[in-house]
Amino acid sequence: MEHNLTPHKLLFCLLLLMSFSAFAQHKKPNIIFILTDDQRWDALGFAGNTLIQTPEMDKLAAEGTYFENAFVTTPICAASRASLITGLYERTHGYTFGQGDLKEVYAANSYPAKLREAGYFTGFYGKFGIQYPDFSSFFDEGENYDRNGKFNDRRGYFFKTIDKDTVHLTRYTSQQAIDFIGNAPGDKPFMLSLSFSAPHAHDPAELQYFWSAAYDTMYQNLVIPEPLLQENKYFEAQPAYVRTGENRTRWHWRYDTPEKYQHSVKGYYRMISEVDAEIGNIRKALEEKGLADNTVIILMGDNGYFLGERQLAGKWLMYDNSLRVPLIVYDPRQAGGVINPAFALNIDVPATIMDYAGVTPPKTWQGTSLRSRQLAKRKDFLTEHLWQVDIIAPSEAIRTEQWKYFRYINDPSHEELYDLRADPLETNNLAKDPAHQATLKKLREKMEK
Template identity: 75%
Template sequence: MKKSVWIALLFLVSLSVFAQETRPNIIFILTDDQRWDALGFAGNPIIQTPEMDRLAIGGTYFENAFVTTPICAASRASILTGLYERTHGYTFGQGNIKQTFMDQSYPAELRKEGYYTGFFGKFGVNYPGFSELFDEGEDYDRNGKFNDRRGYFFKTIGKDTVHLTRYTGQQAIDFIQNAPKEKPFMLSLSFSAPHAHDPASLQYFWSSEFDTMYQKVTVPDPIMATEADFLAQPEYVRKGENRTRWYWRFDTPEKYQHSVTGYYRMISEVDTEIGKIRKALDEKGLAENTVIILMGDNGYFLGERQLAGKWLMYEPSLRVPLIVFDPRKEGGIRNSAFALNIDVTATILDLAGAKVPKTWQGVSLNSPDLSKRKEFLTEHLWQTPIIPPSEALRTERWKYFRYINDPSHEELYDLSVDPLEKNNLADDPAFQTILQELRTRMEKKIAAYLKNR
C-alpha cells in the first residue's frame, strides 16, 4: 500500500515538472503610445532600441501589426478579452468592463491552466476585481495629481524615487526571481512610457542617465504636415483633441524637437529595462523557456497632418510594433500578414497549450489562419465632443473609413500607390464601385460583431 502511494506521488511530481519543462513562461510587454516605426528594427534611423531589435532579430517581427481600436482603454480591453470594442463595449466613460468578458480574459484562463500570473503597470481598464485576477500584481499609471515631472517620478525603490519605467522593470525582476518553481508563469508588464504626461508643460520625462541620448540629433520635420494637409480634415478634427495636443507638443520647432527626442528617450529607457529583465531570466536559468511578446497599445501621431495623439483611422494611429520572441524556435522571421491586438490574447493561450475560448475574435499569431486574413475592421467608438468616433475597413490595398456622427464624410485611399493616405478618392466617380463595396463589407463585419455581444 505504501509503495503504491509513493508511486502515485512520484507520478504527480513528474507531471508537475513535465508541465514546467514543456509549457513556456510568457512575458507580455505592452508599451503606451509606441507607434510601429519607433523601433530601430523597423528602419528608424534615429531611435536606439537594441534590446527590442534583439527580440525581433531572434524572433518573429510582424510587419503589418494593427490595433482594432486606436485608444488605450478600449485597446487594452480588447487585448484582455480577445474581443473587438464593438463586442466588449468598453471604453472611457462606460463604467466597469463587464464581468462576463473578464471571466474569459487571458489571465483568468491561464490561472485555470495552472499558470502563476503577475501584472505590473498600467492596467488601463476599470475593473474592481484586479487583485483577484492575478496571483500578484500592482496597477499604477502616471500620477495626475502633479503637473510636472512628478507625474512619472513618484514610485520608490528602497529610498530612491525612480521613473515609472525603472520601477516596472524592477517589479518584473523581483517577480522572476521569486516565481514558484513548480509552475510556469505568465507576467504582463504595462509600461506607461512613452505616453506624454498630459498635465505638464514639458510633456515628456525620462531618467537622468538618458539626458545625453539624442542631444546632437535634429529630428526631420514630420511628413504631410503642411497647412493644406491640416485643412483637408473635417472641422471637427481640426478643432478636436488631436489639434489641441499638437499645440502642446509640436506647434513650434523647439517643442517638436523636445517632444520627439523625449518620446525616443522614453522608449530607449523601456528598452534598457527589457535588457535587465532578460538578464534576470538568464541568471535564473529560464531564458531558454520564456517567450517574450512586445506590442504597443495604439499608434501615435508625431505631427503628421499637424496633429498629435491617436484615435483617428490613419496609419500612424493604427499601426504598432509587434514581436514574438520564442527561444525554442528559429528566429529571424518577418511575417507580413495582418496581425491584430486581439490576436495576442489567443497567442498567449496557444503558447500555454490551452484551448482558446470560441467567443474570442482573434487568432493565434502562430496559426496558419493568420495568413488568410485579408481585411479587418478597426473602430473608435467613444462618444465625446473632443474626438470624433469613426470606423474603418482596412484591406491589403484599400482603406475606407467614415465618421460615425457624420457618415456623409467618407475617405478612401489606394494604399498600393498612396501609402501616406494623401489623396482621398471617396468623391472620385471612378472609385464609386469600390467605395460602395467596401462600405457594404464593413457594415457586414459590424453586424457580425454586434451579434456576438
C-alpha cells in the first residue's frame, strides 16, 4: 500500500510528533530538593517531637514517604554535600574541608550535571558548601551564598535584600524559589535545589542563633527539657581528644548554662519553624502555577546534631545524634502515608532524583534509589569522618540493624560497640566485654574490608 503525504499532511505529522515529544518531556516530574543545615532527625513533629512546630514538613511526611532510619555517610556539611551531589562516599570522592576543589571527574558525574544534560531546567539557591570553580556549569540559574562571617551579630544572617528590605536568608531563599517556579520554562521540567542555611548557628556570634522578628515569641513560654545523657559519666567516658575537642568547645558556646541551653534550643527550633513556613509558601507557589500535581519534593538534613547530649555540641562523631537526619520524599502522583523502615542514606538521594527524572545514573555511584526494592536489602552501612584536623578526631563506623561498631582512625585501640536493640542511646560500650568479642571481631574485619 502506498502512502502519499502531501506537504501539508507531512507538516501536520511533524507538528504532531513534536507536540507529542514536548508533551512527553513536560510530563516528566519537576523535582525540588530541600536541604536543611544541621537539622537532626527528631527536630520534626512527625518524628514524635511534641515541642517543635513543623506543620508543613509534617504534612509532606504524612502525604509522602517518611524514612524513619535515614543517615548521612559523613556527619559534616562539606563532605555530606559532596556525597549528596555525587552519590559517593567521602573516601571515594575525597572532598571535605581543606582538600581543594571537588575533583572534576566526580563533578561531571554529579546529578545536577546529568539532569542538565538530560534536558532539565536546573536551579540552585543557598549554601552550596562545596568548593568548585564552575558552579554555573551545574545550573541554568542559581546563586551560592551562606552566612557572612565578617560580623558577630545578626548581620551574619541578615545580609540579603528583597526590594531594598533586608531579610533573613531563609526568607530570601524561599523568595528565590518562588521566583524560579514562576519563571520556569513551560516546555521542559525543572530541577530546583534549595539549601537553607538554617538552623545552623552563626558560630562567631555570642547569641549563636538568629531568626526573623516574627518568630521572637514562638516557644517563648516553653521550658525545653534537659538533654538526655547530660550526666558527667557520659562525658567522662569519652577519650581525651573528644573531651577537649570542638564538640566540647561548642558545648560551652551553646549549652553550658541553663540560660544558654534554653536560648540555643529555642533558637534552633525557631529557625527550623521558619524554614517550615517557607516550605508552605513554596508549595503555594506551585499550586498557583498549576505545577503542584507534578512536582516531587525531597527534604533532608545534611547531618545530625548534638543538643547537649553527653555535654557535647556540633556533629562529627559516630553517635546517632550526629548521623541521623530527617528524610521525606513526597510524590503527588503516588499514594502517601508510607513509613519506610529501611536504612536510607544521603548517597541515595542523587540516584532517587535520577530515577524520578528517568535518567540512568552513573554505574560508579554507590547509592540506591529510595524507590528501589533493593533498599530493603541493605542490612548495614559505613559512615565516616575522615578530615584530619586537630580539634575533631577522625572516625569511622559500621552500623547494622542491631549493632554499631566505631573507632577513631588515629587511635584504633579505642573501640566502641553498642547493641542498639537493647541500648538505643548508645550508653553501654561492649567493646571489652568478653561475651561480645566475636561480634567485635566480625565488625572490625568488615571495617578493614
